[in-house]
Amino acid sequence: MFKTENPQVLDDDQEETEIMVANRSKLNLPVMISKSYPSDHNHKHVGPLLLDLAILPLETTTEFVLNQEQRVVYCDAIDSFFKNALNALMLDQPFDFSQVPIVSKIPKSQEREYYLKSDLTASPLFFEKFASRLLFKSITLLPAAVRLFHKNIPNNFKPIFQEVVTKHASKLLIENELNKVQNAEFGERLKVRTVPVTGQIISEYTVEDTKMKLTIELPRDYPLSVPAMNLDKAIVKGDRAKKWLLQLNAYLFHQNGAILEGIEMWKRNVDKGIEGAEDCTICMMTVHQQTNQLPKVKCKQCKNRFHSNCLYKWFESSNQSTCPLCRNNFT
Numbered sequence: 512m513f514k515t516e517n518p519q520v521l522d523d524d525q526e527e528t529e530i531m532v533a534n535r536s537k538l539n540l541p542v543m544i545s546k547s548y549p550s551d552h553n554h555k556h557v558g559p560l561l562l563d564l565a566i567l568p569l570e571t572t573t574e575f576v577l578n579q580e581q582r583v584v585y586c587d588a589i590d591s592f593f594k595n596a597l598n599a600l601m602l603d604q605p606f607d608f609s610q611v612p613i614v615s616k617i618p619k620s621q622e623r624e625y626y627l628k629s630d631l632t633a634s635p636l637f638f639e640k641f642a643s644r645l646l647f648k649s650i651t652l653l654p655a656a657v658r659l660f661h662k663n664i665p666n667n668f669k670p671i672f673q674e675v676v677t678k679h680a681s682k683l684l685i686e687n688e689l690n691k692v693q694n695a696e697f698g699e700r701l702k703v704r705t706v707p708v709t710g711q712i713i714s715e716y717t718v719e720d721t722k723m724k725l726t727i728e729l730p731r732d733y734p735l736s737v738p739a740m741n742l743d744k745a746i747v748k749g750d751r752a753k754k755w756l757l758q759l760n761a762y763l764f765h766q767n768g769a770i771l772e773g774i775e776m777w778k779r780n781v782d783k784g785i786e787g788a789e790d791c792t793i794c795m796m797t798v799h800q801q802t803n804q805l806p807k808v809k810c811k812q813c814k815n816r817f818h819s820n821c822l823y824k825w826f827e828s829s830n831q832s833t834c835p836l837c838r839n840n841f842t
């Protein structure tokens with residue numbers, strides 16, 4: 512009788528493993544800063560200024576252009592002094608961030624303009640404004656680093672920090688991530704839509720008549736909490752689909768990149784999984800209509816591939832366990 516463990520399954524192709532080949536010279540800035548970062552307690556106030564300088568190339572409006580791999584390495588280099596700089600900015604100040612009037616009393620409609628364009632030098636509250644702007648930039652451009660910072664700050668400061676972030680940054684940040692996804696093109700197979708009210712990004716990947724749905728939900732205090740993910744149907748069953756999901760999860764958790772880039776990476780993996788697959792020689796489809804599986808069973812003799820369901824039905828109807836094409840025995 513036909514045994515499922517006997518037939519050869521698809522080889523585990525090389526997955527896309529975001530190879531970090533970065534141009535080292537682009538990293539000079541954060542490395543330089545980390546080397547000159549003051550260890551002397553009396554000069555720690557220089558930290559936020561250095562962080563502000565290091566973040567500059569991450570802003571898209573500047574002439575510095577880093578590709579995705581370079582960004583990852585660049586952000587890693589900033590990590591070495593990020594915590595100290597943010598500590599100096601937020602914890603060692605004579606003012607309480609949640610009490611800074613300028614931060615909490617900006618009309619909602621002007622928040623974006625305030626953080627992005629306010630004329631800092633003209634303000635009598637220069638440092639407070641500088642601090643809120645640098646904090647906002649850090650949250651936007653280094654979400655994973657800010658998440659780690661929040662995890663490691665003293666417990667009594669955690670709710671305050673969370674409130675400041677949720678109140679002043681999360682909404683704009685979520686809106687920004689959703690817009691990026693909304694405006695992107697993913698090609699024929701992947702349709703992505705967003706639900707701003709719930710902060711959800713719903714990606715539907717279609718092969719033939721089969722749909723696979725991935726939902727990413729951004730939490731209210733994003734980026735402090737990690738986005739929740741749900742895959743309701745995996746076209747490629749088993750370990751590979753799980754691996755891609757874990758990879759996406761790790762990306763969303765550790766990388767200081769956009770959600771959009773995570774979805775693109777996930778799509779490239781699924782594309783590869785589907786493209787490497789051949790049609791089932793019995794039903795002529797790639798994805799099985801009921802099981803959503805790819806043709807994983809391969810005949811050792813004629814090398815044709817079949818859905819295990821299709822082959823099982825063939826065995827039943829023909830009353831023997833032989834290949835429908837070459838009659839090779841499967842047992």
Ligand SMILES: [Zn+2]
Pocket residue numbers: 791792793794795796799817818821
């Ligand atoms: Zn089939």
Ligand SMILES: [Zn+2]
Pocket residue numbers: 810811812813814815834835836837838839
């Ligand atoms: Zn055969």
